[in-house]
Amino acid sequence: MYQFISKANLPTAHGNFVIHAFENEHGQEHILLSHGLPCDDSNVIPLIRIHSECLTGDAFGSLKCDCGPQLNSAMKQIIAHGCGAILYLRQEGRGIGLVNKIRAYALQDEGCDTLEANLKLGLPADARTYEMCEVMLQSVGIKKAKLLTNNPNKVSGLQELGIDIVERVPLIVGVNPHNSEYLEVKGEKMGHFIAMSSDKV
Template sequence: MNGPGAPAPLIPGPEVRLPTEFGDFAVRTWTDTRTGVEHLGISAAGTDPDAESAAPLVRLHSECLTGDVLGSFRCDCGEQLEQALALISLHGGTVLYLRGQEGRGIGLANKLRAYALQEAGADTVEANEQLGLPVDARDYQAAAEILLQLGLDRIRLLTNNPAKRDRLEVYGVHVEAMVPSEVPARAENERYLQTKRDRMNHHLNLLRASPVQQS
């Protein structure tokens, strides 16, 4: 694999069928033997014939227990995951669910500590800095290696974050296009999204949710 460092030693598990409310997916784990972290690949062939000629759609989704499992309104993670699964089911492609990346890599306990600082007035960047932690500690070498093992060296990346595109390119995955992954803002996460746009270079329009979506 191209890029800094040796290829991540990843061990794939068996592929199994997973029926969900978004459609049927083929899923398998990928164990990174450097860290012991188990990532999850979620793939679908899609039903849209017009998508067959395009580069595969890929979403790198960092695990977020509060958003993905508890449905927290403090972030947009859970809604982005649901959006990605629906798009992959329709157009085909893969969601890589990257574990060990809670709170952009600072861990669950530190994420909650950062939440406490945010409640005292800090934005998400300032909270991490006050804790002496990186603003974004995630690494995408394992994600790139999984994609390359799957034969996905040219993709369309479902993201608003150009840093993900740039890091995949370093590791040998060519991103032909960034496909927007924006979900409507809520009152509870509007400042969080503004910070991602203004201080972390995310491509966001800060769409407003309808009253029905807010309820």
């Protein structure tokens, strides 16, 4: 059971957001950043991003992934759009946790790709779930949205919760020589839309 705890204003380098805190019965915390909600124009559909926590990318600027650039780009795009939200889910390393992610990094240093490393550790390729998004989106009145993502599982995950995703908006940023293979694995082995334009869904 996820519940709303508190909210506060959060000025950022990209613009002003409201930060909302949520918690489940086990004390696990998730964050929603909102801007301009509810939308001033009822014809404007909110732009949202589900972003899984990535300490190495979001905070330390790791070039092994595209997470930090994706988060910053999503914040900028939501400010420019005028209304929307980022659901910052505490699911480090696609849900395997920070320490296991570092163990997977070590195997990648030895030649494994990101998927092979997880499987070699006996971990799932992607352990993330999205049920907490329902309560988070309900709290800010979002029933219909455009979703910033390259991951089809996020689209279907929200649709299964009854959220009307009218458009998938691609988020191809932060590509560099250190993560090109990582992005190829996302596209070829995990079904992400890495080189496609936005789709109506």
